Amino acid sequence: MKNPTISGNTIIIPSSHDFLTDVDVFVEGILNGYRIDESVIADIAISVSELVNNAISHGNAMLRDKTVTVTVSKKGDDISITISDQGGGFDPGEIADPLAEENLMKDTGRGFFIVRSLMNDVDIKTTDDGTSITITKSLK
Amino acid sequence: MRLSDREQDGVVILSPKGKIMGGPDASLLHDKLYEYIEQNKKRVVIDLAQVDWMNSTGLGILISGYTTLRNSDGELKLANVTEKIQSLLTITKLVTVFEAYDSIEEAVQSFK
Numbered sequence: 139m140k141n142p143t144i145s146g147n148t149i150i151i152p153s154s155h156d157f158l159t160d161v162d163v164f165v166e167g168i169l170n171g172y173r174i175d176e177s178v179i180a181d182i183a184i185s186v187s188e189l190v191n192n193a194i195s196h197g198n199a200m201l202r203d204k205t206v207t208v209t210v211s212k213k214g215d216d217i218s219i220t221i222s223d224q225g226g227g228f229d230p231g232e233i234a235d236p237l238a239e240e241n242l243m244k245d246t247g248r249g250f251f252i253v254r255s256l257m258n259d260v261d262i263k264t265t266d267d268g269t270s271i272t273i274t275k276s277l278k
Numbered sequence: 279m280r281l282s283d284r285e286q287d288g289v290v291i292l293s294p295k296g297k298i299m300g301g302p303d304a305s306l307l308h309d310k311l312y313e314y315i316e317q318n319k320k321r322v323v324i325d326l327a328q329v330d331w332m333n334s335t336g337l338g339i340l341i342s343g344y345t346t347l348r349n350s351d352g353e354l355k356l357a358n359v360t361e362k363i364q365s366l367l368t369i370t371k372l373v374t375v376f377e378a379y380d381s382i383e384e385a386v387q388s389f390k
Contacts, residue, residue, distance in 0.1 A: 158299050244341070
């Protein structure tokens with residue numbers, strides 16, 4: 139795959155940071171259609187960007203023949219977005235605490251913490267064949 | 279993201295505009311910042327007035343620049359931090375690291 143493909147509420151991109159903007163435009167476009175508060179859209183967009191960055195860099199190890207899939211859905215007052223990669227999975231328990239004194243000045247390692255802080259729910263399904271993370275933001 | 283840069287009273291002012299989310303756009307800010315540092319310009323203000331939002335990649339660029347400058351007796355300060363970015367700085371505790379000012383003028387004056 140060389141370019142993003144879109145089908146309904148799903149976008150699939152090759153594993154390259156060159157396509158981060160494509161994902162953002164796609165996701166924010168759908169969210170704007172739901173007439174959601176701008177600040178909430180920003181929280182979701184930030185979280186999606188974090189997880190797509192992780193999927194590209196850590197999940198798919200920047201291999202362009204692997205893809206990242208992002209699907210947006212709305213059920214009642216909940217917006218859910220699933221980000222899936224084709225990597226080898228990971229152990230969420232191994233993510234370091236970015237607030238620990240020894241990590242505070244590091245220039246990486248905050249992404250997942252930010253997602254957990256901004257979203258109401260983060261559901262991780264990770265296997266040797268890939269990771270799928272669904273984030274949910276309640277509009278209530 | 280777009281980026282403008284200028285100097286005022288010996289202080290470098292970098293003004294990114296848009297979203298800082300990683301990829302080529304984020305590299306633009308990182309590369310410009312380090313271009314000035316390599317020119318031995320050690321007093322830098324990042325003007326965040328026109329940044330819609332940033333993620334951890336953006337925060338990482340700020341931290342990296344801050345640390346590099348501090349290690350060479352320079353300083354990186356923030357101006358016009360928006361509510362969204364302030365919130366991120368707070369939850370990541372980086373609010374305790376950066377000096378932030380309500381305007382570019384105030385940030386520039388703080389170096390005197």
